[in-house]
Amino acid sequence: MNSIPLDLLYEIFSRMPTKSIGRSRCVSEQWRSILCSADFTEYFLTKSSTRPSLLFTMNRFRSNEFLFFSSPPQIPSKPSSSSSLAAAYFKLNMQLEFYGHAAGLFCFRRMEFTRKGWENTVHVICNPSLGQYVFLPTLKTSSQTFLGFDPIDKVFKVLSPNDTFSSSFAYILTLGTGEKRWRKVHFPLAHSHSSGGVCINGSLYYLARENTTYFIVCFDVRSEKFKLIQGSFLDSDARLRLINYKGKLGVISWPKKFWDSRVGAYSRSKEEVRIWVLEDDEKQDWSEYAYTLPGDKFCDVECDVLKVYVAGVTSATGEIVLMNPNYDHPNPFYVFYFHPERNVIKRVEVQGFGSHGTEDRCLDSSSSQHALSGGNVPAMFSVHGDLVPPQFATSYFFLLKQCFNLSFIS
Numbered sequence: 001m002n003s004i005p006l007d008l009l010y011e012i013f014s015r016m017p018t019k020s021i022g023r024s025r026c027v028s029e030q031w032r033s034i035l036c037s038a039d040f041t042e043y044f045l046t047k048s049s050t051r052p053s054l055l056f057t058m059n060r061f062r063s064n065e066f067l068f069f070s071s072p073p074q075i076p077s078k079p080s081s082s083s084s085l086a087a088a089y090f091k092l093n094m095q096l097e098f099y100g101h102a103a104g105l106f107c108f109r110r111m112e113f114t115r116k117g118w119e120n121t122v123h124v125i126c127n128p129s130l131g132q133y134v135f136l137p138t139l140k141t142s143s144q145t146f147l148g149f150d151p152i153d154k155v156f157k158v159l160s161p162n163d164t165f166s167s168s169f170a171y172i173l174t175l176g177t178g179e180k181r182w183r184k185v186h187f188p189l190a191h192s193h194s195s196g197g198v199c200i201n202g203s204l205y206y207l208a209r210e211n212t213t214y215f216i217v218c219f220d221v222r223s224e225k226f227k228l229i230q231g232s233f234l235d236s237d238a239r240l241r242l243i244n245y246k247g248k249l250g251v252i253s254w255p256k257k258f259w260d261s262r263v264g265a266y267s268r269s270k271e272e273v274r275i276w277v278l279e280d281d282e283k284q285d286w287s288e289y290a291y292t293l294p295g296d297k298f299c300d301v302e303c304d305v306l307k308v309y310v311a312g313v314t315s316a317t318g319e320i321v322l323m324n325p326n327y328d329h330p331n332p333f334y335v336f337y338f339h340p341e342r343n344v345i346k347r348v349e350v351q352g353f354g355s356h357g358t359e360d361r362c363l364d365s366s367s368s369q370h371a372l373s374g375g376n377v378p379a380m381f382s383v384h385g386d387l388v389p390p391q392f393a394t395s396y397f398f399l400l401k402q403c404f405n406l407s408f409i410s
Contacts, residue, residue, distance in 0.1 A: 100147035107147035146197035148204035148221035291340035
């Protein structure tokens with residue numbers, strides 16, 4: 001093996017499934033050195049990003065399970081139906097709330113309930129592809145947490161802003177440095193967060209507000225400096241979600257539904273999706289795009305436009321990905337791809353969830369953007385603009401195990 005060039009070994013190993021790579025680290029010290037190196041991790045992630053797959057999660061409250069499903073996207077070339085098979089490949093025996101992702105790692109929150117209420121927050125860093133997870137040090141706050149990644153120093157940081165208007169500080173935990181405690185840092189403005197975050201090129205963004213004023217917080221993962229980004233479109237009347245739009249910060253909104261007493265049913269003022277793209281971070285210059293959803297395209301699958309929600313945006317084509325948040329076995333579950341410039345809807349039927357959606361239906365999880373309203377609803381994650389590719393940074397978990405001296409549970 002010493003006679004084989006390193007770049008050729010990288011190419012060979014990169015063609016292996018992620019779980020096989022994880023097992024191969026145990027073959028020898030030489031293999032572990034190669035497969036846990038930052039260079040191979042970077043190479044593997046780059047190669048795998050060209051083969052993205054869908055990643056779904058599902059909470060089963062009654063059986064206390066958190067399930068992961070993986071499925072190739074198979075975006076249809078024609079505006080007709082195709083199918084994709086989802087496979088359940090990892091589960092955790094606990095209830096989790098998704099909080100963030102960056103560079104292949106996922107951050108969840110597991111709450112501990114006491115007589116005083118929700119006091120201690122236990123954060124879980126998860127690698128579903130390898131079936132591994134690790135608990136981080138306990139944090140005495142119920143605030144939402146965000147995961148960021150510095151691509152220069154290859155460092156992960158967990159950010160937890162204090163969710164009160166009276167306190168202007170946040171907690172930061174750095175992974176991979178041997179630091180085992182949360183650090184308290186000053187924040188320039190007391191605020192309350194109101195959305196999930198997205199990490200783009202070393203900057204972590206999340207939507208926040210001070211009283212009735214909405215803004216976007218930008219946290220530079222490397223320097224740990226905060227910056228506020230304004231936008232006239234940021235208000236409480238719109239359904240907003242931060243996305244990675246072709247490498248830039250994007251804000252997407254879709255119309256709320258309301259009860260129309262005249263017809264005795266839910267309706268929407270407009271079947272319109274709007275996207276704002278931050279063109280210049282310093283000047284805070286935004287571009288705006290408006291698209292109309294072809295509502296008639298959903299009728300033939302008994303899923304009208306009132307029932308779909310934005311799940312993400314594909315990085316390659318800029319297609320808006322939508323899904324129906326209600327899954328009830330044995331009814332089909334669909335993912336929709338809307339190409340705004342062509343005004344075309346494509347759909348993929350995702351199979352393989354089986355009877356997992358028959359328990360605890362309609363349990364509201366609207367506080368988590370990625371849960372999209374149901375306890376047994378498959379939640380679809382979005383990473384760097386496209387749907388999550390299930391290639392995860394194996395070497396970073398090796399670092400986590402070393403620096404925290406914690407055992408992985410699989």
